[in-house]
Amino acid sequence: MAVRVQFENNNEVGVFSKLTNAYALVAIGGSENFYSVFESELAETIPVIHASIAGCRIIGRLAVGNRHGLLVPNSTTDQELQHLRNSLPDSVKLQRVEEKLSALGNVIACNDYVALTHPDLDRETEEILQDVLGVEVFRQAVAGNVLVGSYCSFTNQGGILHPKTTTNEQDELSSLLQVPLVAGSINRGSELVGAGLVVNDWSLFLWNGYNCY
Numbered sequence: 576m577a578v579r580v581q582f583e584n585n586n587e588v589g590v591f592s593k594l595t596n597a598y599a600l601v602a603i604g605g606s607e608n609f610y611s612v613f614e615s616e617l618a619e620t621i622p623v624i625h626a627s628i629a630g631c632r633i634i635g636r637l638a639v640g641n642r643h644g645l646l647v648p649n650s651t652t653d654q655e656l657q658h659l660r661n662s663l664p665d666s667v668k669l670q671r672v673e674e675k676l677s678a679l680g681n682v683i684a685c686n687d688y689v690a691l692t693h694p695d696l697d698r699e700t701e702e703i704l705q706d707v708l709g710v711e712v713f714r715q716a717v718a719g720n721v722l723v724g725s726y727c728s729f730t731n732q733g734g735i736l737h738p739k740t741t742t743n744e745q746d747e748l749s750s751l752l753q754v755p756l757v758a759g760s761i762n763r764g765s766e767l768v769g770a771g772l773v774v775n776d777w778s779l780f781l782w783n784g785y786n787c788y
């Protein structure tokens with residue numbers, strides 16, 4: 576199910592929210608319409624958690640997670656961490672990460688089984704990904720872009736990559752992730768497919784559609 580949504584006239588939905596098969600995070604300070612779109616679609620199946628990270632609303636770019644866990648940067652305050660811990664399902668692990676590439680959502684993309692990461696991600700962070708999120712980790716670029724979390728988005732069912740991803744690279748990544756992939760743009764030509772949408776195995780939220788090549 577694809578649902579159209581904006582955050583305060585900003586169409587980069589994936590900057591201000593994070594969606595997994597176990598929970599959704601939405602940035603504080605949004606409009607009631609923004610929240611109601613998520614809650615009407617998701618509230619019967621997973622919690623929709625209003626949150627900030629390090630005092631910021633760009634939670635989709637700062638955090639990374641799946642149904643097993645949620646990783647947040649070291650700058651996350653104790654109060655924010657406690658709020659997340661109280662709001663997440665008991666089965667979801669939560670951990671603060673000391674990582675120089677602190678915008679975790681920009682440098683990591685994952686589903687419930689596999690993660691793609693920036694090639695320079697700390698080795699310790701890779702081990703935390705494996706432990707907390709339960710994923711196999713591959714250091715990778717997407718169409719030459721190391722900010723994999725910004726330039727791709729995938730679930731356990733499939734995904735979309737930067738529009739200039741070659742056919743060979745699509746095939747290689749599809750083999751790594753074990754899901755079908757397409758190259759495409761969203762929101763009238765944006766290449767930032769990871770920042771412009773959020774998706775799980777049954778719901779997709781974005782501003783204005785997508786084009787696949």
